[in-house]
Amino acid sequence: MKKLNVFIFSLFLSFSAMAQNWDSVVIVAGTFGTIISSQYAVYQSLIKRELKGWANKETGTSVKLENQCGIQTEFHLIGDYKRNYIMMAVSNHSGKQVALNFRQVKFTINGDRVRYPGYSYQVADEMVNDGWWVLANIPLPMKDEFASYEHLKVEIPIFTTGSKESCTIVTEFKRSARYPNEDVSFNYFEFMFDTGPSLTQTGNVDRLGDPNIIWGMDFNWYFSAMHGVGMAFQWESDFTSNGSIFSGDFHYVYRRFLTPKFSFNFEPGVGYQTLVQDYNNCYRCNQNLSSTLMVDYRLMFNYVLGTWNMADVEIMNFFIGAGVVHQYGFSGETNGSRLGLLFRLGMGF
Amino acid sequence: MKLLCLLLIASCSSYFPPIRGQYTLSTLKHFMISNMYVNPSNLLKENGQILIQYDVIVKNIDQKPHKINLKDSSIRFNEKKFPMNCSRFLQKDQQFDLKNEEQTRIVCLGKVEKIQGSKSDYRSIIEIPLDQDIAKFDYLLRAEDFE
Numbered sequence: 001m002k003k004l005n006v007f008i009f010s011l012f013l014s015f016s017a018m019a020q021n022w023d024s025v026v027i028v029a030g031t032f033g034t035i036i037s038s039q040y041a042v043y044q045s046l047i048k049r050e051l052k053g054w055a056n057k058e059t060g061t062s063v064k065l066e067n068q069c070g071i072q073t074e075f076h077l078i079g080d081y082k083r084n085y086i087m088m089a090v091s092n093h094s095g096k097q098v099a100l101n102f103r104q105v106k107f108t109i110n111g112d113r114v115r116y117p118g119y120s121y122q123v124a125d126e127m128v129n130d131g132w133w134v135l136a137n138i139p140l141p142m143k144d145e146f147a148s149y150e151h152l153k154v155e156i157p158i159f160t161t162g163s164k165e166s167c168t169i170v171t172e173f174k175r176s177a178r179y180p181n182e183d184v185s186f187n188y189f190e191f192m193f194d195t196g197p198s199l200t201q202t203g204n205v206d207r208l209g210d211p212n213i214i215w216g217m218d219f220n221w222y223f224s225a226m227h228g229v230g231m232a233f234q235w236e237s238d239f240t241s242n243g244s245i246f247s248g249d250f251h252y253v254y255r256r257f258l259t260p261k262f263s264f265n266f267e268p269g270v271g272y273q274t275l276v277q278d279y280n281n282c283y284r285c286n287q288n289l290s291s292t293l294m295v296d297y298r299l300m301f302n303y304v305l306g307t308w309n310m311a312d313v314e315i316m317n318f319f320i321g322a323g324v325v326h327q328y329g330f331s332g333e334t335n336g337s338r339l340g341l342l343f344r345l346g347m348g349f
Numbered sequence: 350m351k352l353l354c355l356l357l358i359a360s361c362s363s364y365f366p367p368i369r370g371q372y373t374l375s376t377l378k379h380f381m382i383s384n385m386y387v388n389p390s391n392l393l394k395e396n397g398q399i400l401i402q403y404d405v406i407v408k409n410i411d412q413k414p415h416k417i418n419l420k421d422s423s424i425r426f427n428e429k430k431f432p433m434n435c436s437r438f439l440q441k442d443q444q445f446d447l448k449n450e451e452q453t454r455i456v457c458l459g460k461v462e463k464i465q466g467s468k469s470d471y472r473s474i475i476e477i478p479l480d481q482d483i484a485k486f487d488y489l490l491r492a493e494d495f496e
Binding site: 073133 | 372373374375376381383385386406408410438439452453454
């Protein structure tokens with residue numbers, strides 16, 4: 001069935017391409033890409049990875065078992081696509097009910113710095129009855145901050161029924177290695193508005209007149225820290241009242257962070273473009289205007305202006321960027337090469 | 350088109366790996382045991398046999414050290430007992446002393462025979478001897494594993 005579905009999609013895509021029905025190609029390929037990328041995003045969000053840099057050399061894991069305050073606990077440093085946290089298992093066979101006071105968890109970092117994650121809305125006290133086994137999460141500070149940690153001591157106060165005094169469970173983790181991109185989130189979406197002046201043009205497109213401005217939208221999705229895929233739509237106008245060129249592409253994205261806020265993007269893509277006429281002063285009235293296959297790339301430098309954080313998790317960031325876009329159309333009125341400057345306003349989440 | 354999209358989503362979702370065991374954290378007489386490292390997709394088939402890898406974390410919570418001998422580790426499946434080759438993660442030894450408050454990781458490898466033509470899931474039990482205790486873990490073999 002899976003192969004049949006892929007076959008039908010591919011057949012539809014091929015027929016559309018052969019008929020040069022580029023609108024259908026974009027719709028079918030876009031649907032296909034959206035389904036695959038959304039499925040992969042769901043899959044990524046389900047996957048929890050152990051933080052390799054904190055693996056104990058003897059066991060090859062970060063797991064710490066503790067038998068304190070009459071209960072058994074297991075601590076595990078985990079990261080998903082966007083945040084790091086402690087996954088904690090609690091097994092209570094003490095004969096009493098215990099309450100883990102997660103709001104008062106104390107982190108001691110690198111020996112002397114103290115942080116409390118208790119303000120987070122994600123943290124609640126956990127009541128564990130006798131005989132129960134539960135899993136809980138304690139959120140860690142954001143990835144970029146956590147990447148600077150070498151040593152982490154965790155203290156969790158617990159209360160037991162019948163006792164006024166709290167008891168504190170203590171465990172410690174020590175960094176054993178450092179890996180690249182520990183501070184970078186993946187499974188990350190970007191939405192951008194681009195605009196800028198047209199610079200140069202060659203080929204048939206010269207006959208259309210001099211373009212003066214580019215504007216468009218760009219969507220990227222990063223499936224790893226440095227690699228992603230995306231779509232971009234762009235209009236280039238005004239060809240002295242002859243209309244504008246519309247371009248749409250599917251592209252690969254290579255992203256490299258030069259500093260935590262400053263990144264370089266390279267977006268090579270393939271797509272199609274067509275001339276959109278100005279019907280008040282048309283260029284070739286009553287004649288068909290052909291669409292053409294196009295290749296393009298964008299070279300952009302992005303800078304993060306600020307982030308919106310909630311409970312130690314980055315919800316959204318806002319960035320600006322600047323760079324160039326270069327397109328090449330293979331036939332028709334838009335055959336030839338065009339280069340433009342782009343300025344970017346974007347948000348990532 | 351909508352039907353095609355739904356079909357594709359449904360078919361993609363079957364790629365998610367099956368759950369073979371539940372996380373457990375439990376206490377024996379002298380040890381704490383956990384199976385946090387059950388890798389659900391780590392299952393290979395070879396010449397009519399299914400290869401299983403199972404990871405366990407063990408901590409000695411007794412006041413004194415204990416001698417561990419992993420040679421009699423096994424997996425019970427379909428009313429048969431198959432041997433498992435268990436050893437410490439780093440040292441690769443099967444016999445060692447576990448000191449008070451010390452923890453270690455045990456990696457077990459085993460083979461079970463495929464049941465030809467089976468359409469059922471099977472529950473197997475992994476047994477690891479820990480001095481006077483035996484650590485037991487459930488492990489689910491899916492009907493698809495026998496295909």
